[in-house]
Amino acid sequence: MISACIALNIQAQEPPVKVSYQSLDEIHQLVTQHIKQKIDQQISEPTIQLRKLSPTLKLPQCLQPLVLHDRSSEETVGRMTYSVSCQQPNWRVFVPAEVDGKQAVIMTTQGILKQAVIKSMDLKRVLLPYKQVPRGSIINLDTAIGMRTKKSISANSILKIKDLQPPYWVFKKQQVTLITTIGSIQVKTKGIALQSAVEQQQVPVKNMTSEKVVRGIVIAPNTVFVP
Numbered sequence: 001m002i003s004a005c006i007a008l009n010i011q012a013q014e015p016p017v018k019v020s021y022q023s024l025d026e027i028h029q030l031v032t033q034h035i036k037q038k039i040d041q042q043i044s045e046p047t048i049q050l051r052k053l054s055p056t057l058k059l060p061q062c063l064q065p066l067v068l069h070d071r072s073s074e075e076t077v078g079r080m081t082y083s084v085s086c087q088q089p090n091w092r093v094f095v096p097a098e099v100d101g102k103q104a105v106i107m108t109t110q111g112i113l114k115q116a117v118i119k120s121m122d123l124k125r126v127l128l129p130y131k132q133v134p135r136g137s138i139i140n141l142d143t144a145i146g147m148r149t150k151k152s153i154s155a156n157s158i159l160k161i162k163d164l165q166p167p168y169w170v171f172k173k174q175q176v177t178l179i180t181t182i183g184s185i186q187v188k189t190k191g192i193a194l195q196s197a198v199e200q201q202q203v204p205v206k207n208m209t210s211e212k213v214v215r216g217i218v219i220a221p222n223t224v225f226v227p
Contacts, residue, residue, distance in 0.1 A: 020061035022086070024053050027066065031082050031095045034068055039076045039099060042139075044127050046101035053093060062086035077101060077130040102127040105158050106138045112153045117167060118144050123159065136160045168196045169221045170203055178205060178216060180226040191224065 028050055035048050064087050072080040077099045085092040107126050112118065123141055138144050138159045147164040170176055170193045178191045190208045197203035197218045205224050206213050216224035 022059040022061050024055065024057065024059075027084050027093065027095065028052055030066055030068055030084060031097060034070065034082065035080075035097060035099060038070070038073075039101070042076050043099065043101040043103060043130070046099060049098045049100075051096040053095065057093075059086075059091055059093070060089045062091075063088045077103060101130060103130045103133050104139050105133055106141060106144055108153055108155055108157050108159060110155045112149050114149055114152045116149050118147050118149065118164075120145055134158060134160065136162055138164075166198045169199050169218045170197045170224065172196045174222070175208075176205060176222045176224050178207060178214070178224055178226055179219075193224070 031050060032048060036046075039046055067085045067087070069083045069085070070080075071083070079096065079098045081094055081096045083092055083094050104125050105128055106123050109122055109124050112122055120141070123144055125141060138161060144159055144164065146167040148167060150163055150165055153159070153163060172193055172195050174193055176191050176193050178189045180187050180189075191205040191214075192208060194204040194206060194213065199218055201218050202215055203218055203224060204213050204215050205226075214226050216226040219225045
């Protein structure tokens with residue numbers, strides 16, 4: 001009897017390659033941290049809501065640091081969308097977010113007349129829900145103090161940028177320093193401004209020595225340069 005031997009060549013199978021996926025939580029944390037840094041000290045009692053990526057989304061593990069792009073860098077409240085991208089491998093996702101909270105505004109403590117120079121006692125800082133804050137509202141006291149009003153403003157009004165004008169550097173009937181140059185020599189005299197004026201504005205001034213009226217340019221508070 002002839003016996004046949006059948007040799008089976010069994011090849012060892014390689015283990016399947018394990019695919020690594022990008023952590024979606026890492027993306028969400030990156031966006032949240034960016035928002036917190038952006039609104040720090042600008043929004044009180046903030047709430048941040050992300051529209052999280054679908055858990056079924058499978059992104060290849062990024063081999064480089066994630067890159068966040070903020071298309072609304074000037075916005076601190078409301079709806080915003082952030083993109084998070086990877087260069088290796090190349091992919092990009094978008095994460096919508098909504099920020100709510102209270103925002104500081106500057107309000108008047110009393111009525112202010114037209115053309116009046118605003119003083120610290122005229123203003124107060126108040127926190128309001130951001131949806132109640134009109135666009136263009138002033139949020140910093142230092143921005144308003146020293147400015148002039150374009151119109152009369154009633155008490156307890158939210159102060160807006162459009163309501164204000166630059167401060168006067170020279171006041172009508174107030175003494176100013178007149179500066180002129182003769183060759184390389186600078187000459188200073190005293191004068192009386194005949195009208196109020198702001199920086200770089202031309203203003204008539206009565207020279208207290210010669211009694212003549214000259215025109216000069218306001219270059220500093222209470223200082224006028226005569227060409």
